[in-house]
Amino acid sequence: MPADYDGDGTTDFAVWRPSLGVWFVLPSSDPGNFTLTQWGITPDVPVPADYDGDGTTDIAVWRPDSGNWYVLPSSDPGNFAIVQWGITPDVPVPADYDGDGITDIAVWRPDSGTWFILPSSDPGNFTLTQWGIAPDVPVPSDYDGDGTTDIAVWRPDSGNWYVLPSSDPGNFAITQWGTTPDVPISPVMQILNQVP
Numbered sequence: 001m002p003a004d005y006d007g008d009g010t011t012d013f014a015v016w017r018p019s020l021g022v023w024f025v026l027p028s029s030d031p032g033n034f035t036l037t038q039w040g041i042t043p044d045v046p047v048p049a050d051y052d053g054d055g056t057t058d059i060a061v062w063r064p065d066s067g068n069w070y071v072l073p074s075s076d077p078g079n080f081a082i083v084q085w086g087i088t089p090d091v092p093v094p095a096d097y098d099g100d101g102i103t104d105i106a107v108w109r110p111d112s113g114t115w116f117i118l119p120s121s122d123p124g125n126f127t128l129t130q131w132g133i134a135p136d137v138p139v140p141s142d143y144d145g146d147g148t149t150d151i152a153v154w155r156p157d158s159g160n161w162y163v164l165p166s167s168d169p170g171n172f173a174i175t176q177w178g179t180t181p182d183v184p185i186s187p188v189m190q191i192l193n194q195v196p
Contacts, residue, residue: 007056
């Protein structure tokens with residue numbers, strides 16, 4: 001689970017041990033002093049990201065059986081957050097979809113290809129976007145360079161990337177890159193590789 005946990009702008013080496021629910025972080029700012037944080041249990045899915053907008057990655061897990069997100073904010077670790085969002089077959093796809101610099105809680109539902117996004121800028125108004133089909137792999141990222149995460153999927157059987165740009169969602173893009181045995185490189189793949 002490599003990410004910037006100490007807020008120095010450099011990615012830190014980190015692993016999450018499901019059997020213990022412990023995060024082992026080797027901070028780049030002080031590699032001689034690694035940290036251990038117990039957060040989560042075996043069936044959880046690690047979803048580290050910057051949920052409080054302080055520029056530092058927060059330790060977080062998503063619990064499939066309840067759909068609960070458990071976030072330990074780096075800005076105030078004494079006040080953790082629990083948010084119910086998603087159901088068991090969903091795939092967590094946290095990212096900054098509203099461009100406010102804060103990670104939004106989001107899931108992609110494979111059976112319907114629907115993205116359920118809870119924007120940090122307006123959590124009372126969640127968004128639903130149908131994009132992708134069951135065999136696809138969600139690969140959200142900022143493909144148009146506008147500072148906002150774009151909804152996107154990669155289709156293994158064709159190697160096609162289907163991108164819905166946030167700057168112009170009316171003009172989606174299709175790019176063929178890769179073949180069936182390939183693995184698309186994206187933060188979501190880290191998550192998918194941790195699903196029990």
